[in-house]
Amino acid sequence: MEGILKTMSRKAGLPPGSLVHIGEIPAAGVSYKAFRYSETDYEELAAPDKESLLRLKQKEGIIWLQVDGVHEPEIISSIGEIFSLHPLTLEDILNTGQRPKMEEFDNYLFLVGKILSFDEKVGAVREKHFCLVLLLNTVLSFHEAGANIFASVENRLQKSNGKIRKKSADHLVYSLLDAMVDNYFLVLEKIGAQIEELEEEILTAPSMDSLERLHFLKRDLTILRKSVWPLRDVINSIIRSDSDLVLDDTLKYFMDVYDHSIQIIETLEAFRDVSASLFDIYLSGISNRMNAVMKVLTVIATIFIPLTFIVGVYGMNFHYMPELSWRWGYFATLAVMAVLGIGMALYFKRKDWF
Numbered sequence: 001m002e003g004i005l006k007t008m009s010r011k012a013g014l015p016p017g018s019l020v021h022i023g024e025i026p027a028a029g030v031s032y033k034a035f036r037y038s039e040t041d042y043e044e045l046a047a048p049d050k051e052s053l054l055r056l057k058q059k060e061g062i063i064w065l066q067v068d069g070v071h072e073p074e075i076i077s078s079i080g081e082i083f084s085l086h087p088l089t090l091e092d093i094l095n096t097g098q099r100p101k102m103e104e105f106d107n108y109l110f111l112v113g114k115i116l117s118f119d120e121k122v123g124a125v126r127e128k129h130f131c132l133v134l135l136l137n138t139v140l141s142f143h144e145a146g147a148n149i150f151a152s153v154e155n156r157l158q159k160s161n162g163k164i165r166k167k168s169a170d171h172l173v174y175s176l177l178d179a180m181v182d183n184y185f186l187v188l189e190k191i192g193a194q195i196e197e198l199e200e201e202i203l204t205a206p207s208m209d210s211l212e213r214l215h216f217l218k219r220d221l222t223i224l225r226k227s228v229w230p231l232r233d234v235i236n237s238i239i240r241s242d243s244d245l246v247l248d249d250t251l252k253y254f255m256d257v258y259d260h261s262i263q264i265i266e267t268l269e270a271f272r273d274v275s276a277s278l279f280d281i282y283l284s285g286i287s288n289r290m291n292a293v294m295k296v297l298t299v300i301a302t303i304f305i306p307l308t309f310i311v312g313v314y315g316m317n318f319h320y321m322p323e324l325s326w327r328w329g330y331f332a333t334l335a336v337m338a339v340l341g342i343g344m345a346l347y348f349k350r351k352d353w354f
Contacts, residue, residue: 016088019073023096023129026145030069032079036061037157039166053082062169063138064157069145070094070129076142083108083135093142096129100230102237109134109245111173111234113180114227115147118190123213125187125220127227130180132173134245139172149183150176170246174253177235181260184228188267191220195274202278206285214278221272228268232261299353303344307337 034053036043038061045052056063070076070093080090089110092098103110115128128147133140141150153175156162164175194217202210235258239251246254314323314333323329 016091019077019087019090019094021071021073021094021096023071023144025071026069028069028145030067030072030075030145032065032067032075035064035066035154035157037064037165038062042158042165050078050082053079057082057138061137062172064172065138065140066148066150067140067142068148070096070131070142071145079140083133083138083140085133085140089133093131096144098129100227100234102234102241104241104243107135109238109241109243111177111238113177113231113234115143115149115180116184116187116224116227117147117149118187120190123194124216125191125223127223132176134169134173136245137169139169139176141176150179153179168247168250170250171253174250174257178253178257178260181231181257181264184224184264185260187224188264188271191217191224191271192267195271195278199274199278199281202282202285206282206289211282214275214282218272218275218279221268221275224268225272228261228264232258232265235261295353299345299348302348303341306340306344310337310340 032047034045034048034056036045036056036059041061043061045056048056053065065079067075067079073094076090076093079085080087084107086105089103089105092110092112098112100113101111109132111132111134113130113132115130117126117128118124119126128144129142130144130147131140131142133142153164153172156164156175159165164171194213198210198213198217201207202214235254238246239254239258310333314321317324323333326332
């Protein structure tokens with residue numbers, strides 16, 4: 001997030017629609033591939049050039065152009081020119097910090113979402129930029145480099161008996177959104193397992209490491225909330241849209257994705273409540289441990305108070321103290337102190353004070 005905010009300064013003073021990439025720049029370049037399919041035909045092109053895309057547009061069937069990487073404005077601009085995309089759309093595609101939304105233009109629908117993944121190495125949620133453009137018989141998808149989660153959709157397209165081959169372009173948009181939302185469930189499963197592990201740790205042996213992990217967990221839940229809540233509105237906007245690009249037959253599928261998004265939000269809110277309660281449990285655990293330590297120290301100090309008084313009395317060394325000249329005075333004083341200390345310790349133990 002800090003990197004995105006820093007690169008926002010690149011657009012300062014530029015007019016709307018200026019094509020400037022905002023976000024991290026990966027080492028790999030932009031890659032893309034195109035699919036053309038119908039109920040009886042299937043074609044896949046790896047890294048098609050401008051002429052190939054123009055020829056592909058002239059053929060019958062549904063076209064899906066998948067772009068992996070949004071950090072090269074020249075390529076995004078070229079694709080926008082081929083498919084007549086508005087400059088503001090291209091600007092949002094290049095802005096990886098853009099919040100999820102849905103915009104309706106004259107000849108296409110534009111959707112922005114977030115692809116989430118769970119990094120097992122660091123135990124944190126990663127967020128990637130994702131955009132969809134729905135045109136007549138054409139779907140354009142853009143995502144940050146390394147965020148392709150649509151292998152299952154590609155496999156379904158390759159099968160001649162798949163339902164997706166018989167449907168229109170809006171059904172492909174549904175399939176891509178459904179794959180993205182299903183991936184959210186996988187991330188939530190990882191977060192749920194992390195919460196259970198952290199809860200057991202905090203209940204048994206809370207430490208500063210537990211507090212640090214809890215802090216990162218709350219940060220991940222904030223990222224999830226920022227990505228999931230607007231997605232519900234995006235899908236709802238598609239359902240309520242009057243665009244001819246979304247057929248009535250496909251609306252029930254989008255409603256199913258909408259229900260899944262609601263389920264994710266409810267699960268996410270439950271996780272947020274649990275994380276908040278874990279912080280309270282951590283504070284209570286630390287407070288209880290401190291109270292136990294203070295109780296032990298108080299009991300020890302209380303036992304030694306009368307012993308210190310006895311030592312203080314006989315430490316005055318006045319000349320006319322009878323016990324100072326008594327042969328067994330030292331041993332008798334030690335015996336009294338031992339009996340007194342042991343007696344007080346047994347009394348406190350009986351009272352269950354330690």
